[in-house]
Amino acid sequence: MIPFNKPCTIGNELDYIKDAISLGKLCGNGKYTNKCQSFFEEKYGFKKCLLTTSCTDALEMCAILLDIQAGDEVIMPSYTFVSTSNAFVLRGAKIVFADSESNNPNMDCNEIEKLITPRTKCIVVVHYAGASCDMEKVAEIAKKHNIFLVEDAAQAVDNYYISKTGNKIPLGSIGNLAAFSFHETKNIICGEGGMLVVNDENFVKRSEIIWEKGTNRSAYFRGEIDKYGWVDVGSSFLMSELTAAYLWAQLESIAKIQTRRLEVWNLYNSLLKDVQSKYGCTLQTIPSHSTNNAHAFYMICNSTEERGGLIKYLKENDAQLVFHYLSLHKSAFYSDKHDGRELPNADRYSDCLVRLPIYYDITNEQVQKIAEKINSFYADYTK
């Protein structure tokens, strides 16, 4: 069976874990945490990075930093992972779900402005499958209405928005705040882990306090104050050095990992052209304002039944394809809190989107086998 995902181990992970153990510091904020944070700050120009135990936790830090209060409204896509919304619901926010674009699952930025009310505190964009949202448009809306912009960049490591003037702007550097994931299903991994990015200077100092359980411990260790104490809310957001050591090995090899994933992506894309042209099953499209970090390779089937058949057929032929999110506005938890608007594109992706195995260790032969079986499924299915 070719699994949907296989966590990548690229080389130095165990050596760095061994080193972390030998250094006698296994809690957070040590050598490897600092190396990883500096890497992101230097390579992508993020103002301040803080490794966290998950992307979910980084999003929770965003909600705390933005001082979300009961009744504040937060606009986000319905087609996203539960953590995007839970992080804000936990602070009392009302979630206002927006539909996806017709040709890709990212939030339709033309829909945002009509959802803004005097209670709107923030827009959370999600770069689905790593592909950039229309960041100039959404940043302009946020600025015009004086509301905050958060990037849920869980899937968007090492990817770029292409501006109207042709500049490549790193995803995660545009919002006031951004959150990344290093969960084992992502391009760059450490098992469970994430990172908060603070681009807005106004949030830098407080982000460190919230990260350190609501204490001014970081300032204490820099010698800025005599003793540290409880000064704010906060939680235990620090990533263990064991995990950060694994992450550092991955970051050292980020170019190698990304190059291989893009090869796999391009191979799928070329081998499945017929499925699109002959059978109307849409292959993933990368928006013209985005580069491709090959986080996922997905297709949009013509129906839920077709998708079910395809998944079943591939399973019988030893490969695991999987669908993705269920629209959050229709979830058991939130459907009675949603305002009733139909979000047909989100529903279509819920019903028809299917993802193919893509990871560093997959071989060209495996990709070819999967593509071949998909082609033969469609040849039979549409007979």
Next chain:
Amino acid sequence: MIPFNKPCTIGNELDYIKDAISLGKLCGNGKYTNKCQSFFEEKYGFKKCLLTTSCTDALEMCAILLDIQAGDEVIMPSYTFVSTSNAFVLRGAKIVFADSESNNPNMDCNEIEKLITPRTKCIVVVHYAGASCDMEKVAEIAKKHNIFLVEDAAQAVDNYYISKTGNKIPLGSIGNLAAFSFHETKNIICGEGGMLVVNDENFVKRSEIIWEKGTNRSAYFRGEIDKYGWVDVGSSFLMSELTAAYLWAQLESIAKIQTRRLEVWNLYNSLLKDVQSKYGCTLQTIPSHSTNNAHAFYMICNSTEERGGLIKYLKENDAQLVFHYLSLHKSAFYSDKHDGRELPNADRYSDCLVRLPIYYDITNEQVQKIAEKINSFYADYTK
């Protein structure tokens, strides 16, 4: 310099991490998570255990499970770590701080009942330095007033309450819920990590949902439901398998670790008798209703100045002694929210308690050297 703490690596940690990597599952809820959870359930009779990213996060799960709402009151000691309170403050609770006992930092259980109001939702006891609170008394109060009981057992791994009838009851098994820590400063470690214990059957099902980001994913993987979705609030509480693998190696050797720590504790205790009898500096006492897990060895100095002098003298003689919590009712964050009651015992521990190095790898020679220097400090100090 003899450090205050040195994280322990007992033997199989790297082998198990290597194994976790080879199994191709590095996110949470895998082989090592299950081994660790089963270990605690079987050895201590905890009903349900869930590994978390930290003890803080386990306490946050408690606050969510108890459905803490804005204005609900939670009684806890002032002499504790910020996480005990932050976890409940994040859900909107008003914290009602209780004083410590006169002869040890645990909450004075005789003070609890007068703090109970119709808004009191829960009592959180903290087993300071691992030593048990008076659990029969506090359980009786909670039952009488129909409020919940949570054990912050961060420091209390493998320790027991001794009941009036002489039974040894594992700490963490008595409250409706309990939280443990495996931070590198604890007896059993994994860098950053913790565990929620659910003893109250009413919370078992929902604890799994909150642990899995507010989804019914666990039920899905057990085949109980067809697909999983968003059914509740929640967060990303799972501990990575990398970390759980490290933890499992420690649990395998728990007897060895605990035996050595207790030897160190007993050595300090015998070598420092004179300090107590001659100079009035009180050595740590273990309440008669508690066993000793040797999490810490501490002394209570006669004054803050004496403590400062002692720490300075030991530092000059190459050993690191450290004080501990600042009373939370006097913190910058909470002093204006506290009701003004004086908590003199908590303040005394804030001002005068000092902790000595105690860890698996410390040698008898190092302990002897530290004790000797403490004795010579007092001989000079009181001349």
